[in-house]
Amino acid sequence: MKSLSWNVRGLGSPRAVRRLRHLIKQQNPRMVFLMETKLDKKRMEMARKSCGLVNGIEIEAEWTRGGLCLAWKDDIEVTLKIFSKWHIDVLVKEDGIQEEWQFTGLYGSPYLRDQNLVWNLLRRLNQECNYPWLVAGDFNEIMYSFEKSGGLPRDQRRMEVFRDILEECQLMDIGYSGVWYTWERGNLPETNIRERLDRGVANGKWINLFPLGSIQHIPYSTPNHCPLLIMQIDSQEIEVFTLKPGRLWRNHLRRSLKEIWESSLKPLMDKLKNLQIGLTKWTNTLKGKKGELKKRLTKELETMLKEDRDDETFSKIIDTKIHLNMEIEKDEVYWEQRARVNWLQFGDRNTAYFHNCATARR
Structure with a gap:
């Protein structure tokens, strides 16, 4: 099974929806988690259905900020546990896998004043979790100074707090490719910044359930955040997806x-x-x-x-x-x-x- 996590930074334009539709067609994920949709529930539902995703949960944006969506296809069973403007927490049941596993799509606050709220949320979810657990999304924080290039140095204390939270929740990076650079560019060369903000982490139970599971980034044609492709693969499962493009000029x-x-x-x-x-x-x-x-x-x-x-x-x-x-x-x-x-x-x-x-x- 494939899943997709992507900070889309707005789905209000037809072009943005076309990009999402192309990506879903290309990768064929069974579950998709989107952040910063910047849409209300009705418009997000229309965009989701136009991408062929009939089932979904929408958390509407506050004016032009935030907005989450978790969508999935009919061949998996998804049960909602809890949600907020920062996260969507569900249980996932796949055919051929006896044990349910927990997925949390997380959007960390870009504002320092709200960061502790997100970390406390992770702590509560960890205390209530008895399942194999995967957390993926945009954490809006890095673990080490080498995960940032350009711009002002990241505060060491903030990175230490982030590492301590992951250690406390017993969440581990799913390989190096589970972290990807996002980048922005302003009017000056020194504002060309790269940061590893998007990542996927999982507990030991999830890693044992999917010994071949991994996360990799997908280079994409839109600026800033690149999508994360999550491969939930056990030893029995190998999937090959192909794209058949065509266009007459x-x-x-x-x-x-x-x-x-x-x-x-x-x-x-x-x-x-x-x-x-x-x-x-x-x-x-x-x-x-x-x-x-x-x-x-x-x-x-x-x-x-x-x-x-x-x-x-x-x-x-x-x-x-x-x-x-x-x-x-x-x-x-x-x-x-x-x-x-x-x-x-x-x-x-x-x-x-x-x-x-x-x-x-x-």
Whole structure:
């Protein structure tokens, strides 16, 4: 089973929802935890359903701050225990796994005055927890000074308190990849900051239940927080997910039509047959190239995000993200036009079934 944790920093625009929909389609998680949605319950429910997630719990934002959402698919059973504006705590039951486990999606306060409230919340949850327990989200705190690059040094006392809380709750990092850099950039070079704020931690029972479980970041085309992909894998379970991107370019189509048509001097019917064969080859070639382009851009982005950043590297990261964003949008627009319905407005899901329906209509 896969789960996803992401500080989306607002889902109020169609573009942000498209990014989320693309990520869910690409990774196919069974459970998704979102932070800083900045939406009320009604709008968040609409965004969630448009991503194909029928079941969910929404904690609406306070004006333009906060907002949480936990969503899941029908093949798992999720029972709500308790929630607040800082967290959503549930029990999860999966097919093939006899024991229930506890998941807490946590959004740590970005304000120092509220940080103790979040840490006390973790303490209470730990006291009441008798299950394998996973906590994931944006803690808005780092454990050690080397987890921050740029900007003002983090206060040592705050980091010590955070480490003490995790030790008291017997929560351990699920590997190094469970921590990821977030970054921001202002008008000055010294404001280029990287911090490991997003992470996943678990107790010993959860680690024993999922001996192959891990957390890794996903390089993504939006700035700041990258999604965390949580792999709840036992020794019996190996999942492979693939993405099948495709999009026909209108301008390329016109040029290709002209080239294919003018390449033959045969009679009309023979030219039409030659055109059919040529367009079939062109379509298959283009689809393959589009898939390779997305993979290449994602790989380049991942490599650049791991490197130390100067102004030149930062510019390359921005260019790569813009290019990747364009490719994602082209894929969305293609299926929207092909189905000939306003599925983004009325909530039809961008799934393989929906694609097959569009192909059958053709």
